[in-house]
Amino acid sequence: MALLIAMVAVSLGVGILSADVELVRDIAHIPGSLPGFSAPDLSAAPALIGGACSVALVALAQAAGIAPSMPNPDGSRSDINGDFRAQGYANVLGGLFQSLPSGGSMSRTGVAVSAGARTRSAGIISGAFLAVVVLVCGSLAERIPMPVIGGLILVVGGE
Structure with missing residues (x-):
């Protein structure tokens, strides 16, 4: 809650x-609506394949690095293959709705765990909450100073 209060106060x-x-x-417009379905333009695939593979490798490396550092709540080992499949499904489905590539994130995982998350549904809940925030106050989010975002990333990364 302290990070949210700091962001609002500085803004x-x-x-x-x-x-x-x-x-x-100054760098992006946040629309007050969620993106709609967008059929893929397969003619662009040849030009995008190299970049897509690079992004996929980085995202998979992040996911592989996070899994051992954040054990499952029951103490069992993570299923890296299952994590990779889920990430692939999320990116294919997300691509149909104009989303950016997704992957494992140490900062997001760290924030969720420090906030008391106990299951992977924390990501789903935070995504649904973010969708509501975009719909309700997307224009307010455009007023957040970029140094605040940088500071929050440093604080979360240091925890």
């Missing part, structure tokens, strides 16, 4: 003081 301070810092809206 309000920047807005009130009209500080000259880069905001999220």
Whole structure:
């Protein structure tokens, strides 16, 4: 909760003081709606295959690095093959809805565990919560200062 309070407080301070810092809206627009279904354009596949393989390898390496550092709640070993399959399914399905590639994230996993997450459903719940936030206050998220995001990443990474 402290990270959220810090983000809101600094965002309000920047807005009130009209500080000259880069905001999220300076680099991206956050629409007030969720993306719709988008049929794949297979003619672009040959030009994208090299980049797609590179992104997939990085994402798989991250997932493989996280699994041993965050054991399952019951103490059993993670099924790396199952993790890789799930990541592949998520990326294929997400690609149909204009999502960015997804993968394992030490910072996201660390935040979830430190917040008290006990199961993998924490990712699903946080994704649903993020969808509601985008729908309800996407335009407010555009006012978050970029240094705040950088600071939050450093704090989460240091935990």
